[in-house]
Every structure is written in structure tokens, then in C-alpha cells.
Amino acid sequence: MPPFLSSVVLLLLTVTSVGILLAHQWRWLVIFLAVQYVGVFLFALEHLPLGMATVKVIAGWMGAAILAMTRSYDDEAEKAGDFLPQGRFFRLTAAAIVGLIAFTAAPQVDALMGDAGAALAAGSLLLVGMGLLHLGMTDQPMRVTAGLMTVLAGFEVLYAAVENSVLVAALLAVITLGLALTGAYLMTAARLAEELSAEEKEEAEAA
Amino acid sequence: MNAPLIWIVFPAALALLLMLTQNKRLLSLSGGAVAAFLAIAAQFVPLEEAFRVGSMSIRIESSLNILGRQLIIQPSEGPLLALLYGATALWFFGAEASQSASKFVPLGFLITSLMIASIAVEPFLYAALFIEMVVLLSVPLVTSLYQPPGKGIIRFLIYQTLAMPFILLSGWLLAGVESSPGNLSLAAQSAAVLGLGFAFLLSIFPLYHWMPMLMEEAPPFAAGFLLWILPTVTLIFGAGFIDRYSWLRTSPELIVVLRYSGLIMLVTGGVWAAFQNHLGRIMAYGVVAETGFALLALSLDLRLGIPILFLLFPARALGLALWSLALTVLKPHADSLRYSQVRGALRQFPLAVTGIVLASLSVSGLPLLAGFPPRLALWDSLARVAPDAALWMGVGVVGLFTASFRMLAVMSMAEEYSGWELGENWLQGIMLGLGATGLFILGIFPQTVQYFLAALPSMFEHLGR
Structure with a gap:
């Protein structure tokens, strides 16, 4: 991939991963997540055949769609206090620190991973770091799922450079979808627990 | 016939079938019995060796190719499978007593078969x-x-x-x-x-x-x-x-x-x-x-x-x-x-x-x-x-x-x-x-x-x- 295009993809991943961290509305979160997988696809294309790279983006989009469909049943605005700390400035600063670490460590990781490519290593570390930051800030099922998908997307970018097994690609796609489904299950559980009365819950459990 | 089909694919497929059943006692008993059978088979049925069942000669291969990689259950891993499926059978029989069989048995089977797959994959x-x-x-x-x-x-x-x-x-x-x-x-x-x-x-x-x-x-x-x-x-x-x-x-x-x-x-x-x-x-x-x-x-x-x-x-x-x-x-x-x-x-x-x-x-x-x-x-x-x-x-x-x-x-x-x-x-x-x-x-x-x-x-x- 030409260096200019690598930089564009890296910029795209920076925007989407920071966007996921800052987004208050679930729609924006899902849009950023879906666009993020385009960046993952472009980086994966450096080392994988088109078919295998496509599997990653399709799995990611399906995962994002699953989250969006589940969340659309409960369209209330996110409650204040659920996603701490609230300040966008704080989150932006934390994201900047993660970005700084990712870009600083990228050359060493690039060397360690068999010359995967500096931009690719930076993109991978950035996604992993942003995902971890996200996981450290929330325990909401949807955001936890998005955080884990971001971490795994970062890992997939790096791992594609050293492993091109079809089985691994298939299993990673299954795991991405499984994560989204698990997130959807937990989101549904949280919603039903709020909506149903105690008697209705007992009836449903018994059934 | 091969070992991964018997001890990984079959239990996983059975798990999907069991999801259709709502009878908790049937789930617990059938799940426990199948798991116990798989444990006994893992302990006593030889792999990579021909043996006779009635007039039939059967040989169970130890590997299964999947997407260019292999799932291999070595003959030496039989006792481990017996241990895992034996203990799973114990849990499944207990599921009826704990009144949690309806999702425990199908998911338990899927989990056990994936765990066996994790031991078998190469x-x-x-x-x-x-x-x-x-x-x-x-x-x-x-x-x-x-x-x-x-x-x-x-x-x-x-x-x-x-x-x-x-x-x-x-x-x-x-x-x-x-x-x-x-x-x-x-x-x-x-x-x-x-x-x-x-x-x-x-x-x-x-x-x-x-x-x-x-x-x-x-x-x-x-x-x-x-x-x-x-x-x-x-x-x-x-x-x-x-x-x-x-x-x-x-x-x-x-x-x-x-x-x-x-x-x-x-x-x-x-x-x-x-x-x-x-x-x-x-x-x-x-x-x-x-x-x-x-x-x-x-x-x-x-x-x-x-x-x-x-x-x-x-x-x-x-x-x-x-x-x-x-x-x-x-x-x-x-x-x-x-x-x-x-x-x-x-x-x-x-x-x-x-x-x-x-x-x-x-x-x-x-x-x-x-x-x-x-x-x-x-x-x-x-x-x-x-x-x-x-x-x-x-x-x-x-x-x-x-x-x-x-x-x-x-x-x-x-x-x-x-x-x-x-x-x-x-x-x-x-x-x-x-x-x-x-x-x-x-x-x-x-x-x-x-x-x-x-x-x-x-x-x-x-x-x-």
C-alpha cells in the first residue's frame, strides 16, 4: 500500500476509534464502528487475499448491524452517569495519550512482528489502546461490546500480517459475530429486566 | 469414521437438537447418558486400530481436516476425553436436581465439545x-x-x-x-x-x-x-x-x-x-x-x-x-x-x-x-x-x-x-x-x-x- 494511502487509513482509524470513545448517541457509535472495519479491511488487504480481508469487514458490519438492531428497540437517550467520566475533554486527552503511546511504540512492534508495516502497527496499537480505554470507562453492554470489538479489530490488523490461515480468519469472524450477539443478549437482558414486572419475569423464566 | 466427528462434531450437533427440547428431565437424562457413553467410548475404544463389532470391522481415524487445518485426537488423549465427558455427565445428571437443565445441557454440550476442539486443534x-x-x-x-x-x-x-x-x-x-x-x-x-x-x-x-x-x-x-x-x-x-x-x-x-x-x-x-x-x-x-x-x-x-x-x-x-x-x-x-x-x-x-x-x-x-x-x-x-x-x-x-x-x-x-x-x-x-x-x-x-x-x-x- 502506498505510504499516502496508509496514512489516510491510519487517519480514518484514528477518527473512528476516537469517535467511538466520544459518541454519546448510539447511532454515531455504530456508524463509527462500521466505518472502522473499512480501515481494518484496507490494512488487512496488505497481507491477506481480497476474499479473506472481505470476511473481516463483512463480519464487522454484521456485528455493528446486530448492535444497532438491538439498540433500536430501546431508543431512549443514554442516561447521564452511565458512562463515566462524562467530560469530553477528559476523554479526548486520554485518547491523545493512547495515540501518543501507539505511535511511539509502533516501530518496535513493527520490527517484532516481522516488518508488518509501521502504519499498520500504529493503526493496530491505536485500536487496541482505544478499545482498552473504552473498556476502562464503562460497563454498559453496548459500549463494552464496541470496546472489545475495537480491541479485537486492532489485533486482527496485526495478526493478519503474520498469519493467513483460512481457519483463523473464519474463527475470528465467528468471534466478532459472537461478541456482537453476546452484547445484544446482554442489552436485551438489561432492557427486559427494566420493562417486565416481577410476575412477568417469573412467568417468562418458568416458560 | 473419525474421532473428532465422534467427540466434537456429534456432541455439538446434539446440543443444537437438544435446544428444541423443553422437557428438563429428558434433557438431563439424555444429556448425561450421552456424555457418559462418550466418556466410556473415549476410554475403551481404540483409535487408529481396526476392531470388530459383530461382523463389521471398524477403524476410527484420529484426524479431521477443516479449512486447511486439522483437529487431531491422539490415541493417548482418550483418558482425558473420558475424564472431561465423565465429569460433564456428572454435571448433566445433577442439572435435573438443580432444575437448570433447559439451557444448561445444550450449552454445556456445546462448551464441552468446543473445549475438546481446543485440545485437538493443530x-x-x-x-x-x-x-x-x-x-x-x-x-x-x-x-x-x-x-x-x-x-x-x-x-x-x-x-x-x-x-x-x-x-x-x-x-x-x-x-x-x-x-x-x-x-x-x-x-x-x-x-x-x-x-x-x-x-x-x-x-x-x-x-x-x-x-x-x-x-x-x-x-x-x-x-x-x-x-x-x-x-x-x-x-x-x-x-x-x-x-x-x-x-x-x-x-x-x-x-x-x-x-x-x-x-x-x-x-x-x-x-x-x-x-x-x-x-x-x-x-x-x-x-x-x-x-x-x-x-x-x-x-x-x-x-x-x-x-x-x-x-x-x-x-x-x-x-x-x-x-x-x-x-x-x-x-x-x-x-x-x-x-x-x-x-x-x-x-x-x-x-x-x-x-x-x-x-x-x-x-x-x-x-x-x-x-x-x-x-x-x-x-x-x-x-x-x-x-x-x-x-x-x-x-x-x-x-x-x-x-x-x-x-x-x-x-x-x-x-x-x-x-x-x-x-x-x-x-x-x-x-x-x-x-x-x-x-x-x-x-x-x-x-x-x-x-x-x-x-x-x-x-x-x-x-x-
Whole structure:
């Protein structure tokens, strides 16, 4: 991939991963997540055949769609206090620190991973770091799922450079979808627990 | 016919079929019977050898190709499969008594078959991918669709998912170390990545705090199953790493790391358990201590440590099954499993309380119970090579005993004139009685399991030889 295009993809991943961290509305979160997988696809294309790279983006989009469909049943605005700390400035600063670490460590990781490519290593570390930051800030099922998908997307970018097994690609796609489904299950559980009365819950459990 | 089809694909397909059934008794009995059949077949049916059934000659191949890679069940892995499916059968039969069979049996079958796949897959480090699938499947197992997800399950999902990238990356890095053994910095980096992966996967201190949280939130029987199968298979997977890489096997630092992590797990698990006021949390810390015992076994000379590790497994499976079944019997009758709510429970649920106390005493290593023989062997071997470590092991064991006797004291503190009742139904009574008897049999006659365990070390190329 030409260096200019690598930089564009890296910029795209920076925007989407920071966007996921800052987004208050679930729609924006899902849009950023879906666009993020385009960046993952472009980086994966450096080392994988088109078919295998496509599997990653399709799995990611399906995962994002699953989250969006589940969340659309409960369209209330996110409650204040659920996603701490609230300040966008704080989150932006934390994201900047993660970005700084990712870009600083990228050359060493690039060397360690068999010359995967500096931009690719930076993109991978950035996604992993942003995902971890996200996981450290929330325990909401949807955001936890998005955080884990971001971490795994970062890992997939790096791992594609050293492993091109079809089985691994298939299993990673299954795991991405499984994560989204698990997130959807937990989101549904949280919603039903709020909506149903105690008697209705007992009836449903018994059934 | 081939082995992965029989012990991986068939149970997974059966699990999907069982999801259509709502009859809990049928689910429990059929699931338990099939799991027991698979265990017996794994122990006695030879692989890669022709044998006759009536007029038919059958040969079971050991490998199955899947997307360019292989699932291989070696003939030497038969006893391990027997152990895993045998213990699974135990849990499935107990599921009827715990009234949790409807999703427990199908998901349990899927989880067990994926765990077997993680042992069978080649290259073996892909096991991390199968273990991650197990983690994802475990979420519906231990949560209800009608209860808000608690912090324990969220942390479980995060920590176990984070393990997978580390394990996969370490596998790639370790291959590099094998090809250039002189590169010390690469060896250190790969060992650090591998260590992090297993720290997440085995929930090494301080990454185990999801366990007590989960035991507070989740149905004890399902959570107990998860806390049995995940660490057991992960330990075998970890031993596989040590077996494959000679530099890791011969590294003196590995012994130190394993010994100190084992001691930290055991001491913190034991001491924390002693100060808990919730029966579920105490069981969780018991599981933490069990992992500590296993890590200590791996830190010994592996010719001795591997047989001790395998000797720990049956006691762990039976002890946890009994403990979690007994907690499941108590839970619907108390607002929570806190001491304040279960005080005097011995007079209403004598069998369940006996089960809890016996299982916790077995984990502590009380003589005559299943946990005693492996702990005695471990303590003896540890004292020969590291007396200070043996002393710390004693601290952990004292903590576990304290927790057990505190539980016994609280649950026997009934009102002075309250009478005795039998709150368990007949099936629960039978299952609890069988479990308790099993703990005594394994404790008094540990050689009964030697028939299965003796051949287990042969599944490794170098360890235990």
C-alpha cells in the first residue's frame, strides 16, 4: 500500500476509534464502528487475499448491524452517569495519550512482528489502546461490546500480517459475530429486566 | 469414521437438537447418558486400530481436516476425553436436581465439545480461538434474559476475551524464539506476552475478582460448571505450551513464576475465603485456591508435577459439582447466600449443608476426602524443593479450613427449639448423597482413579516422562 494511502487509513482509524470513545448517541457509535472495519479491511488487504480481508469487514458490519438492531428497540437517550467520566475533554486527552503511546511504540512492534508495516502497527496499537480505554470507562453492554470489538479489530490488523490461515480468519469472524450477539443478549437482558414486572419475569423464566 | 466427528462434531450437533427440547428431565437424562457413553467410548475404544463389532470391522481415524487445518485426537488423549465427558455427565445428571437443565445441557454440550476442539486443534495455539467461543457461549449460560447483567459477567467477558490476542501473538513469537534461541530480548518479550495471556485466561491474581462477583450474581450450578471446565482445560493447554517449547520447559524462571503465582493464588484465595460472608463468594475463592494448587504442581519437577496435576482434576470436578449443586438447592429458599440469610440452614437442608461443608473441606484438603491425596503429594513434593513455599501453602490451606469451619458454624446456628426437616427433594437428596459418597471414595481409595489417570501424561511428548 502506498505510504499516502496508509496514512489516510491510519487517519480514518484514528477518527473512528476516537469517535467511538466520544459518541454519546448510539447511532454515531455504530456508524463509527462500521466505518472502522473499512480501515481494518484496507490494512488487512496488505497481507491477506481480497476474499479473506472481505470476511473481516463483512463480519464487522454484521456485528455493528446486530448492535444497532438491538439498540433500536430501546431508543431512549443514554442516561447521564452511565458512562463515566462524562467530560469530553477528559476523554479526548486520554485518547491523545493512547495515540501518543501507539505511535511511539509502533516501530518496535513493527520490527517484532516481522516488518508488518509501521502504519499498520500504529493503526493496530491505536485500536487496541482505544478499545482498552473504552473498556476502562464503562460497563454498559453496548459500549463494552464496541470496546472489545475495537480491541479485537486492532489485533486482527496485526495478526493478519503474520498469519493467513483460512481457519483463523473464519474463527475470528465467528468471534466478532459472537461478541456482537453476546452484547445484544446482554442489552436485551438489561432492557427486559427494566420493562417486565416481577410476575412477568417469573412467568417468562418458568416458560 | 473419525474421532473428532465422534467427540466434537456429534456432541455439538446434539446440543443444537437438544435446544428444541423443553422437557428438563429428558434433557438431563439424555444429556448425561450421552456424555457418559462418550466418556466410556473415549476410554475403551481404540483409535487408529481396526476392531470388530459383530461382523463389521471398524477403524476410527484420529484426524479431521477443516479449512486447511486439522483437529487431531491422539490415541493417548482418550483418558482425558473420558475424564472431561465423565465429569460433564456428572454435571448433566445433577442439572435435573438443580432444575437448570433447559439451557444448561445444550450449552454445556456445546462448551464441552468446543473445549475438546481446543485440545485437538493443530496448530495447538489456535485453541485460544475455541476457548474464546466457549467464553461467548458461557454468557447466556450464567445469565438470565430477565435479569440485568451484573458487573461480574461483564468483567468475565472482558478479561477472558483479552486473553485470546495475547495467546495467539505469543504463539507466533515463540516460534521465532525456537528458530533463534540466542535472541534473549525476543524470548523475554514472548514470555511476557504468553504470561499475560495465561494470567487473563487462568484469572491469576489480581485478575480473578470477576469470580466472586459472578458467584454472587449467577446461578451457582451453571457458574460452577464454568469455573470447573475453563481452568481445567486451560491448565492442560498451558501444560501443552510447556511441552512444546524446549526453552520454556528448561527455563528456571518459569518454575519461579509458576511457583509464586500458584502461592499468591492459594494464599489470597484461602485468606480471602476465610473473611467472606457469602457462600457463593467462598466457593469462588475455593476455585482460585484450586488453580493455585494446580500451578504449584506445574512448578515441580514435571515428572512428578504432571501426575499430581492430573490427580487434582477428578477431586476438583466432583467437589465443585457437589458444592454448586448444594448452593443451588439452598438459593431459592434464602434471599441471598449471605451468612445472615442462611444461618441455621443445617436443620432445614441437612444434605445440602453437608454437601457444602464436605466440598469445601475437600478443597481445603481434609483427610479422607477427595482433595486430600493430591494435596498431600503436592505438599510433600513442595517441601522437599522449597520449604518456604510449603509453609505459605500451609497458610492458604489454613485460610480454606477457616472458611469451611466458619460456614459450618454459621449454618448450624439454629434457634434452640427448631426441629429438623428435610428440605431437599428426593432427587436432590440422592445426587447430594452420591456426590458426598464420591468425595469419600476418592479420598479413601485414590487408586480407583489411577486406572484413568495413569495414562494421561502420555498425551504430552516430554512432560511427565
